[in-house]
Amino acid sequence: MGYHWNWGIFLAQVPSGGTSYLGWMLSGLMTTLALSLSAWIIALVIGSAMGVLRTVPNRWLSGIGALYVELFRNIPLLVQLFIWYFVLPELLPERLGNAYKEINPLLQQFTAAMICLGLFTGARVCEQVRSGIDSLPRGQRLAGLALGLSGPQTYRYVLLPMAFRIIVPPLTSEFLNIFKNSAVASTIGLLELAAQGRQLVDYTAQPYESFIAVTLTFMLLNALIMSLMHRLEARVRVPGQGGHHG
């Protein structure tokens, strides 16, 4: 009875040859990094734009931002992923849908996961940006306008430089979340870190080694990001604005 530990399994060759199980894990890590970072860029761009929209004094424009947040924040991530991957190609015109389905499946999975994760996280970034802007004293906006700056200029030169510096800590959490959330891509077959870990279990029947390795990799990755973000936070901290000590 009992478990047969074998940490050496990571150095064993995979059955199809050409690499070791460690090679699989590393390629999974690369996919996780590529997916998370590309989705994070989408999230930052869309989230910032929508966050700004939510604070502009125009009902229609702020309505667009609110709609976006409601839609992408209130549907479970897994459901969103299935919609992007399985449902959307069926809604496209048939020729376009078929053309999409014939491209390399890896690319299909990656793009679906990237867009899904980017827009989902974007909705959360949007709320951070909005609260960052809202946290500024009203006088700042008025001062900008009184100086003769246009609306967009007020955002560019007065509001956003302050708001972004204030929201670095909550953005750090979202940045960490995107790495962890990227594991849902394994459900559509993308071989990222969690999927490679699961695959290793299937091939070797060594679940504990595999899950421990995946867990530690995620934790190390997140610790690394946290320390980078702490450094960033310290550098951009607004003097006199309290902020994080540590």
Place this chain on the structure above:
Amino acid sequence: MKHLRLFAAILAGLLISAPVLAQQSGGTLKKIKDSNTIALGHRESSIPFSYYDDKQQVVGYSQELMQKVVDAVKAELKLANLQVKLTPVTSQNRIPLVQNGTVDIECGSTTNNTERQKQVAFSNTIFVIGTRLLVKQGSGIKDFADLAGKNVVTTAGTTSERLIRKMNEDKKLGMNIISAKDHGESFLTLETGRAVAFMMDDALLAGEMAKARRPADWLIVGQPQSREAYGCMLRRDDAPFKKLVDAALTRAMSSGEAERIYKKWFMSPIPPKGLNLNFPISEDVAKTFKNPNDKAFD
């Protein structure tokens, strides 16, 4: 720095927990006797082996054979009121759950192979499958060679996944292989045209086909790439329990009971929708019934 200390603590925790997994004593029969409970592991959607019917009862071919084992345990330990605890398992957690004692025996659609034998023991073979292809009627795909350069789907974590990846490397077929999360998702991938073929155990393909909106649209083709023996999983090095399980299964096979159960699940309408898999008994299964054994094919 404080993170580093945290890691060290967690790592230490994991390593300390290792021996806990390893210690267990007295064997399964003693555990069952002491607790007056047998813990069975079953699948949720392995049609027709082990799955939930429309009343959320666990049913299926393997489930009925497992019931024979429960009857044998009851008789052996003279426990008329033996409690049965059912635990659903997945292909990812079934091995750890058997090892850590959450389930005492799992009969579902688990392949007996040599890697798994390092972790768990297997009963006598209860079923033998061949790995083949499900394709759309009229797609022109007749065998594995026709798949060159095409998209092919299989379910993650199965032997089929390994075989097709290896075949792709060895024969340079240039296939794009999609690993879907479960059989339902694999079939969806095939149905929506993302893949031209779905490689899997033939009995499970028949199950997916029977569930399809129009079963007649689909076809199982191709030379079987491997044969696999399904067995019930038990803890390793527990000879008395294994002997009892094997004897119960052998009895069912030689008395014709197993064949009756086979016909019930593979040759007649089954829940939840009253589908008939029409999957006649294969030569391999017939051989197993004649000569019960616990040999793996690889």
